[in-house]
Amino acid sequence: MTTAVTVPASSVRVPQEARDALNQREAVTVVAHKRSQYVLLHPDDYAVVSPILERHRAGRPIPVDRLMTEDDFAIIREESLDTPDAGILEAWGN
């Protein structure tokens, strides 16, 4: 696995909470002003997703199901069971 840019660990301050999460192989999202700025990954996890990132960076299509998690599949299944709301205008409109 290679990345285009590397920086020494001494240049980066990662809070202990984030280190613990990364050691548990969880992604860490860095937010600023309520918007995500970076996502930190364990190197082994980056190795798994880097082929997809390379294709994305080159503008090549990625099979859409490879971008989806089990939660996404479940959500979409649940959407198909969506039942009509009573009072749609009251529920959604202004």
Next chain:
Amino acid sequence: MSAPLADLRRGAICIALYPFTPELPLDVVLREADSDGGLNAKIESYDSIESVARITRNELVIQFKLRPVLLLQTGTSDQLPDVLVARVNSITEDHRQRRAAWVAKLENNIHPLMLRVGHEHHHGLKVESYVNLTSVQPVNKAAILRNVGYLDEGEMVSISERLILSLEIDVSAYVAQLRPELSSSGETSEQVQLS
């Protein structure tokens, strides 16, 4: 009365009649005139697409819902009957309890195929929601009830990025044109000379 065409701009959030995709078994409508000149209709159910292919009927029973949709195209022309939209769904308490990681991706704006909406006043929605870019279809403009809000230019850039992914659009040639200095191996011409 339907929403005026002038309201059907790209990025508008509208309440529209959104039909569900037909699934098997298919309920086919059979219309027959009775002896009094009236019209009777009954429904027959077909459990395979092969059996549907053998009949000449062409009316289906489908479920629909009036729901918020995001207009992905400009619909202001009276020359085109339909406009392409993406479905908008609410983020429910059940989602927050059972799909917390999914909700966090929406809130952090890092979901590759969905975008959170409803948290800004200009969206015009009373509940926090998401645009699902995997659920895209045309709707007839006459079936659009009214405009309730809109996404701004920056939000529509996010929509475009997600549409490229969900529709699996190959933009590699376009990207290569924007970055002509990159060779196919991903090295810059300068790096190639140095190596």
